[in-house]
Amino acid sequence: xxxxxxxxRLRRPDFWTLAGLPGLxxxxxxxxxxMVTIVVRSLTDPSPENFQFLFTDELFRRSLxxxxxxxxxxxxxxxxxxxxxxxxMARSGPVLRTWLMGAxxxxxxxxxxxxxxxxxxxxxxTGVVNDLLLDLGxxxxxxxxxxxxxxxxxxxxxxLVPFAILAIYASLRGVDAELEQAAQVMxxxxxxxxxxxxxxxxMPGVAAGxxxxxxxxxxxxxxxxxxxxxxxxxVSQSIVLQVQQYLDPGVGSAMAVVLLAxxxxxxxxxxxxxxxxxxxxxxxxxxxx
Amino acid sequence: xxxxxSRSRGTDxxxxxxxxxGIAKHxxxxxxxxxxxxxxxxxxxxxxxxxxxxGKTTLLRVIAGFLEPSAGRVLIDGRDxxxxxxxxxxxxxxxxxxxxxxxxxxxxxxxxxxxxxGMRKAERRELVTQALESVHLPGYEDRMxxxxxxxxxxxxxxxxxxxxxxxxxxxxxxxxxxxRRLREVLQVEILKLSRELGLTVVNVTHDQEExxxxxxxxxxxxxxxxxxxxxxxxxxxxxVSDVAAGFLxxxxxxxxxxxxxADGRLTLPAQDGHVEIDAxxxxxxxxxxxxxxxxxxxxxxxxxxxxxRDGAEPGAPCWLRGRLSAVIYAGDSQKLIVERPDGxxxxxxxxxxxxxxxxxxxEVLLTWSSRDAVVTTAG
Amino acid sequence: xxxxxxxRVFGLVFAAILIIPTVVVTATAFTEGSIITFPPxxxxxxxxxxxxxxxVWTGAIRTSLTVGVLAAVIAVLVGTSLALAxxxxxxxxxxxxVAVGMTPxxxxxxxxxxGVYFVYVRxxxxxxxxxxxxxxxxxxxxxxxxxxxxxxxxxxxxxxxxARACGAGPxxxxxxxxxxxxxxxxxxxxxxxxxxxxxxxxxxIFLNTPTLRTLPVVIWGQVRSGLEPSTSAVATILTVVSLxxxxxxxxxxxxxxxxxxxx
Numbered sequence: 001x002x003x004x005x006x007x008x009r010l011r012r013p014d015f016w017t018l019a020g021l022p023g024l025x026x027x028x029x030x031x032x033x034x035m036v037t038i039v040v041r042s043l044t045d046p047s048p049e050n051f052q053f054l055f056t057d058e059l060f061r062r063s064l065x066x067x068x069x070x071x072x073x074x075x076x077x078x079x080x081x082x083x084x085x086x087x088x089m090a091r092s093g094p095v096l097r098t099w100l101m102g103a104x105x106x107x108x109x110x111x112x113x114x115x116x117x118x119x120x121x122x123x124x125x126t127g128v129v130n131d132l133l134l135d136l137g138x139x140x141x142x143x144x145x146x147x148x149x150x151x152x153x154x155x156x157x158x159x160l161v162p163f164a165i166l167a168i169y170a171s172l173r174g175v176d177a178e179l180e181q182a183a184q185v186m187x188x189x190x191x192x193x194x195x196x197x198x199x200x201x202x203m204p205g206v207a208a209g210x211x212x213x214x215x216x217x218x219x220x221x222x223x224x225x226x227x228x229x230x231x232x233x234x235v236s237q238s239i240v241l242q243v244q245q246y247l248d249p250g251v252g253s254a255m256a257v258v259l260l261a262x263x264x265x266x267x268x269x270x271x272x273x274x275x276x277x278x279x280x281x282x283x284x285x286x287x288x289x
Numbered sequence: 290x291x292x293x294x295s296r297s298r299g300t301d302x303x304x305x306x307x308x309x310x311g312i313a314k315h316x317x318x319x320x321x322x323x324x325x326x327x328x329x330x331x332x333x334x335x336x337x338x339x340x341x342x343x344g345k346t347t348l349l350r351v352i353a354g355f356l357e358p359s360a361g362r363v364l365i366d367g368r369d370x371x372x373x374x375x376x377x378x379x380x381x382x383x384x385x386x387x388x389x390x391x392x393x394x395x396x397x398x399x400x401x402x403x404x405x406x407g408m409r410k411a412e413r414r415e416l417v418t419q420a421l422e423s424v425h426l427p428g429y430e431d432r433m434x435x436x437x438x439x440x441x442x443x444x445x446x447x448x449x450x451x452x453x454x455x456x457x458x459x460x461x462x463x464x465x466x467x468x469r470r471l472r473e474v475l476q477v478e479i480l481k482l483s484r485e486l487g488l489t490v491v492n493v494t495h496d497q498e499e500x501x502x503x504x505x506x507x508x509x510x511x512x513x514x515x516x517x518x519x520x521x522x523x524x525x526x527x528x529v530s531d532v533a534a535g536f537l538x539x540x541x542x543x544x545x546x547x548x549x550x551a552d553g554r555l556t557l558p559a560q561d562g563h564v565e566i567d568a569x570x571x572x573x574x575x576x577x578x579x580x581x582x583x584x585x586x587x588x589x590x591x592x593x594x595x596x597x598r599d600g601a602e603p604g605a606p607c608w609l610r611g612r613l614s615a616v617i618y619a620g621d622s623q624k625l626i627v628e629r630p631d632g633x634x635x636x637x638x639x640x641x642x643x644x645x646x647x648x649x650x651x652e653v654l655l656t657w658s659s660r661d662a663v664v665t666t667a668g
Numbered sequence: 669x670x671x672x673x674x675x676r677v678f679g680l681v682f683a684a685i686l687i688i689p690t691v692v693v694t695a696t697a698f699t700e701g702s703i704i705t706f707p708p709x710x711x712x713x714x715x716x717x718x719x720x721x722x723x724v725w726t727g728a729i730r731t732s733l734t735v736g737v738l739a740a741v742i743a744v745l746v747g748t749s750l751a752l753a754x755x756x757x758x759x760x761x762x763x764x765x766v767a768v769g770m771t772p773x774x775x776x777x778x779x780x781x782x783g784v785y786f787v788y789v790r791x792x793x794x795x796x797x798x799x800x801x802x803x804x805x806x807x808x809x810x811x812x813x814x815x816x817x818x819x820x821x822x823x824x825x826x827x828x829x830x831a832r833a834c835g836a837g838p839x840x841x842x843x844x845x846x847x848x849x850x851x852x853x854x855x856x857x858x859x860x861x862x863x864x865x866x867x868x869x870x871x872x873i874f875l876n877t878p879t880l881r882t883l884p885v886v887i888w889g890q891v892r893s894g895l896e897p898s899t900s901a902v903a904t905i906l907t908v909v910s911l912x913x914x915x916x917x918x919x920x921x922x923x924x925x926x927x928x929x930x931x
Contacts, residue, residue: 022749026749027772109863111867226891236777240778263776355829
């Protein structure tokens with residue numbers, strides 16, 4: 001009767017632990033095994049020299065640097081463009097807010113492939129933008145708007161900015177508008193009230209949005225593959241090339257391991273600053289406005 | 290053994306008897322419940338009374354089976370149920386948060402325990418109707434919990450708890466979320482209902498008035514220990530300690546070491562006063578000189594008058610002097626707070642029809658009969 | 669404090685930019701001509717008719733729907749199982765269970781795709797419709813986990829205790845009291861999981877065979893080879909389905925919050 005509780009616990013897992021086992025098992029088999037396989041193949045197909053090859057390969061090094069560079073640009077642009085949008089949503093009447101939220105959700109729920117395809121239609125040499133500019137006589141030769149870094153940035157920011165907006169919006173909603181009023185009553189001009197009260201208080205949302213956008217950018221494949229030029233490929237594209245074109249799964253796996261390590265290392269550092277729950281929590285809330 | 294069993298199984302059986310034997314619940318080094326033993330007779334209404342953190346809710350959860358005690362046994366009708374899981378203990382339970390199933394209608398909420406006991410639908414319907422009538426909510430079968438007021442929800446919760454005629458009805462601060470008026474109405478209703486059905490009830494509350502109104506017996510808990518287990522009257526008139534005295538009703542506690550006067554009487558030394566002791570009022574053993582005691586004087590037992598100008602010592606056996614610091618009107622009575630020279634306060638209650646008129650700041654004399662005080666000890 | 673005029677105008681302009689791609693694709697789908705132009709020439713349903721009578725497209729739609737529904741069902745079961753353990757297990761640390769369930773969200777899709785591809789080729793699962801659904805289910809698990817975990821944490825624990833006191837054992841309490849209460853959240857998570865599969869391209873490309881092509885995979889092939897108004901029509905269908913699913917999640921969550929608000 002008086003047996004120590006701890007001993008009993010270890011021998012008999014509780015009901016809820018048992019309820020979680022099928023889920024854990026599934027994720028381990030359907031997701032864990034593939035991840036482990038990549039690591040194993042990177043080391044054994046044919047040998048760990050895959051990594052040696054990578055670090056001496058100029059092309060890979062450049063695509064890795066380019067990936068981080070693009071991710072930083074996309075993150076910066078998403079936050080800069082997303083902040084005023086989120087601010088307009090958080091501090092406006094119900095009509096404007098509904099329109100802004102509606103546009104955001106319409107865009108967010110349109111498939112990534114469709115949106116990327118649409119930017120192709122808009123930006124190509126015979127596309128909508130060039131046609132318009134030619135018709136207006138602004139230019140007499142189509143501008144090179146596609147198959148370059150510009151198009152990749154446009155496409156990626158368009159896809160990722162909603163994540164930043166939703167994260168920032170959530171934290172702005174948490175900042176009491178009365179705090180700003182209080183600051184103004186105490187003599188701060190609106191701009192000062194914003195700089196000294198609102199902006200600092202909304203920083204957790206900015207940080208969470210930035211981390212999420214950066215992490216997702218690192219792994220982007222579709223948008224750079226459709227809108228980018230052949231000269232400036234990113235790491236995900238290199239991985240696909242190795243596996244599908246050069247039929248070298250060992251090197252492809254090694255690249256995947258490097259990319260994965262980059263993502264996880266960044267998340268590990270970021271989680272010290274911003275709670276992971278806050279970063280990932282955004283994804284569960286799109287439906288609620 | 291066999292007779293006990295058959296009694297608890299019959300649907301018409303009145304409430305069961307409950308015995309707790311040396312129940313303890315430890316969390317690490319914290320003793321939430323510390324060696325509590327008590328027996329509840331079939332059909333009794335018992336309240337576990339204590340401040341938050343006193344262990345009363347933990348004890349109730351041990352009785353229900355949500356918690357396994359670290360030591361001790363729980364017996365229902367003599368049968369050891371310590372290792373029996375909650376759903377096989379044949380209990381009914383009412384929670385402060387009502388805990389209705391939000392996705393089920395009122396009727397299906399109440400029918401739930403019947404369904405769990407494998408009863409057929411037609412039979413269930415009749416019992417549900419009866420249960421709703423007994424809590425004064427006839428015709429509410431098809432409402433959803435979200436459509437009900439707080440009081441209505443608690444009535445439904447009560448109907449759900451009693452519909453299967455459990456051997457034990459457990460209530461965890463059932464009225465805590467309701468306003469005062471509704472609380473008083475429901476106190477009476479719950480009591481009537483439990484008497485009609487012959488239920489054994491264990492009720493948890495921190496509200497001494499509720500405990501007073503409803504209980505056959507009160508189990509007073511403090512710091513996980515059972516301080517006193519007795520009828521409300523007995524706890525009020527014969528508190529086993531200053532803790533018990535303080536918890537049930539207002540009390541003035543006078544502490545000190547007894548001395549024996551030249552004429553053989555026991556007194557408690559008091560500055561600006563004189564406190565004699567009637568040995569017959571001692572709750573425990575007969576007091577003697579040198580004993581450290583607490584004398585409990587209820588506010589209603591204290592008389593008050595303006596202090597005479599001459600300053601002569603009064604002849605009464607028990608008196609204290611002090612300065613009237615506040616007069617509070619509380620409905621039909623008056624509460625006086627008198628500050629003693631040593632800074633302590635004495636509370637006096639008197640009815641409004643008395644002739645005494647005094648303003649705060651005046652010196653007053655407090656007197657009482659030593660037979661109305663109780664001699665107890667620090668707990 | 670109201671947002672300033674400049675900020676509000678910026679918001680409106682940016683909102684327009686956000687929806688322009690969706691609008692353009694939808695508009696070009698209705699063209700009468702045989703090349704993609706904006707604004708479209710005339711107005712016709714011709715490309716939709718073409719798509720809906722072409723066995724390649726209709727087969728892809730059927731494949732996508734099947735994979736999506738299977739993936740969503742699996743994701744709901746797995747995500748709910750993880751959420752139950754994360755919220756209540758006395759043995760497994762909550763953060764560990766959540767980390768396991770959320771990781772698929774942060775791992776680049778390309779990495780998931782080649783990993784699954786390697787494993788499927790090795791063990792002979794390559795090319796099966798259920799195999800693709802399994803891979804997509806993993807991607808949907810985080811959405812179910814987040815939603816159900818939040819729902820579980822907002823439940824009144826006394827409701828389940830009341831069920832136990834009413835005589836229900838742990839399993840019956842789970843099925844008759846806990847699950848009905850978290851069902852809306854699980855449904856929303858499941859709809860998210862469906863859309864994740866419905867829109868997913870990279871994993872679907874790696875696992876595609878001539879008989880197993882989802883809608884996005886076929887679009888992908890077209891987009892790379894050359895644009896046609898039929899692609900716009902399919903893209904519009906893809907988008908409309910997503911929006912219908914979104915409307916469903918919104919309806920479920922507003923119904924849920926309404927039933928909670930009544931007190």
